[in-house]
Amino acid sequence: xxxxxxxxxxxxxxAGMALADMVAPADVTFGDYGDVEQSxxxxxxxxxxxxxxxxxxxxxxCVSCHAxxxxxxxxxxxxxxPALDGIGEYRTEAELRGILVNAKxxxxxxxxPAFYKVEGFTRPGNAYTGKAAEGPLDPLLTAQQxxxxxxxxxxxxx
Amino acid sequence: xxxxxxxxxxxxxxxLAAPLAASAEDLVVNGEIEMITEAEPAxxxxxxxxxxxxxxxxxxxxxxxxxxxxxxxxxxxxVDNGMAAWNAAEGAEGKSCADCHGAMDESMxxxxxxxxxxxxxxxxxxxxxxxxxxxxxxxxxxxxxxxDSRPMLAMEAAISSVxxxxxxxxxxxxxxxxxxEMGKELYYTRFGQLELSCASCHExxxxxxxxxxxxxxGQINGFPTYRLKNARLNGTHSRFRGCIRxxxxxxxxxxxxxFVALELYVASRGNGLTVEGPAVRN
Numbered sequence: 149x150x151x152x153x154x155x156x157x158x159x160x161x162x163a164g165m166a167l168a169d170m171v172a173p174a175d176v177t178f179g180d181y182g183d184v185e186q187s188x189x190x191x192x193x194x195x196x197x198x199x200x201x202x203x204x205x206x207x208x209x210c211v212s213c214h215a216x217x218x219x220x221x222x223x224x225x226x227x228x229x230p231a232l233d234g235i236g237e238y239r240t241e242a243e244l245r246g247i248l249v250n251a252k253x254x255x256x257x258x259x260x261p262a263f264y265k266v267e268g269f270t271r272p273g274n275a276y277t278g279k280a281a282e283g284p285l286d287p288l289l290t291a292q293q294x295x296x297x298x299x300x301x302x303x304x305x306x
Numbered sequence: 307x308x309x310x311x312x313x314x315x316x317x318x319x320x321x322l323a324a325p326l327a328a329s330a331e332d333l334v335v336n337g338e339i340e341m342i343t344e345a346e347p348a349x350x351x352x353x354x355x356x357x358x359x360x361x362x363x364x365x366x367x368x369x370x371x372x373x374x375x376x377x378x379x380x381x382x383x384x385v386d387n388g389m390a391a392w393n394a395a396e397g398a399e400g401k402s403c404a405d406c407h408g409a410m411d412e413s414m415x416x417x418x419x420x421x422x423x424x425x426x427x428x429x430x431x432x433x434x435x436x437x438x439x440x441x442x443x444x445x446x447x448x449x450x451x452x453x454d455s456r457p458m459l460a461m462e463a464a465i466s467s468v469x470x471x472x473x474x475x476x477x478x479x480x481x482x483x484x485x486x487e488m489g490k491e492l493y494y495t496r497f498g499q500l501e502l503s504c505a506s507c508h509e510x511x512x513x514x515x516x517x518x519x520x521x522x523x524g525q526i527n528g529f530p531t532y533r534l535k536n537a538r539l540n541g542t543h544s545r546f547r548g549c550i551r552x553x554x555x556x557x558x559x560x561x562x563x564x565f566v567a568l569e570l571y572v573a574s575r576g577n578g579l580t581v582e583g584p585a586v587r588n
Contacts, residue, residue: 205517212517224518228511252501259506261499270497271556278551285499 173249173266173287182254183242188264188291193299201293201300208263208289208297218304229260234306244298248289263289333362333582336376339471345578350478354509355523360579361587364513364522369534372586381463381532381584384539388464391457397448406445411468418469418581422570424481431485433569434462435541435561453561454541459530463539466530466583473580474527476573489571492564498555504572519588525576526569528585535588542569
């Protein structure tokens with residue numbers, strides 16, 4: 149099952165992806181503070197693509213909870229989570245990757261969804277239909293999308 | 307005080323001492339029904355909220371105004387329909403609600419404020435809708451309306467409307483305790499792939515914005531509620547279902563024991579507020 153997800157995610161990203169380097173959601177290794185050192189794909193993230201993931205409702209939708217000056221062109225920034233200005237200075241890549249993969253490994257009480265996790269949910273649904281999930285879940289973001297967002301956040305240095 | 311003052315990295319906890327944001331104006335309906343939109347939390351909340359706030363306090367002044375005058379409240383058409391149905395004989399027994407219960411504004415005045423409620427004969431906690439359909443089927447010999455159906459919401463809105471201004475006081479102890487505990491557990495369960503509980507938004511983050519939406523405490527004293535979003539009356543259970551769906555979870559069904567329990571629990575979080583239904587919200 150893990151392999152299927154990795155494969156599906158890999159194909160969605162198109163050519164140039166070294167599948168051998170793909171870390172499946174269940175295989176992610178966390179450090180003591182919830183950080184994730186190893187890239188999920190081995191392919192450097194694309195900051196522009198990461199920005200798109202963050203501000204698009206249909207992809208990461210990060211803007212719903214997090215404000216940032218850098219995407220001030222996008223209306224209505226949420227305030228449920230911290231503003232992200234300067235986060236590339238005070239967080240490491242590994243910390244940001246860990247928070248994106250599963251923020252609860254860093255902040256146990258966080259309300260932030262885990263964007264690269266596919267198991268361990270209560271009554272998982274089939275996306276936003278309200279019906280039960282059919283078969284294995286896809287993570288909310290692909291491995292490469294996580295890397296892209298990490299790369300983008302690292303550019304937010306005030 | 308402006309809303310930007312509230313912007314904070316650490317979410318709701320920093321807001322505890324903040325006074326009302328939206329409007330300094332009091333909610334008085336038709337110039338005569340005085341509502342309590344901010345109340346001391348009940349003891350059973352155990353400190354979960356510093357102040358209990360009606361959803362009305364989170365809305366824009368334009369939306370607030372719509373609830374202050376029945377001529378402007380779009381839900382009052384449904385209330386009229388519900389009152390007409392109250393007096394109309396239906397079913398094999400040829401009886402109307404009024405034949406047994408008399409005038410709605412007398413017999414039903416305290417109903418909305420005290421439901422869901424333990425029904426001794428049935429041996430279960432029942433909400434208003436369950437009671438209405440029980441009457442229709444077993445007393446009138448009529449077809450049940452069905453949970454959150456249009457005529458059901460109209461009847462519930464009518465019954466609520468005659469109880470407006472009464473202080474919500476649902477019982478959480480005695481025979482209702484078990485159901486209440488079940489509701490509490492559901493309230494704090496993080497459902498779905500987004501792993502969000504009711505509390506994630508409505509206890510930890512009320513008054514914060516999630517995109518353009520101003521998160522409220524999720525109080526249900528204004529239900530059934532007319533939502534501008536879908537331009538119709540909305541039932542409590544349908545609203546619960548929508549919230550749980552939005553956590554990418556498999557929801558419970560309207561009318562399910564889980565939602566009855568959750569309704570009792572959420573209602574009890576609003577003990578001390580006044581009945582506002584049918585309220586007007588986003």
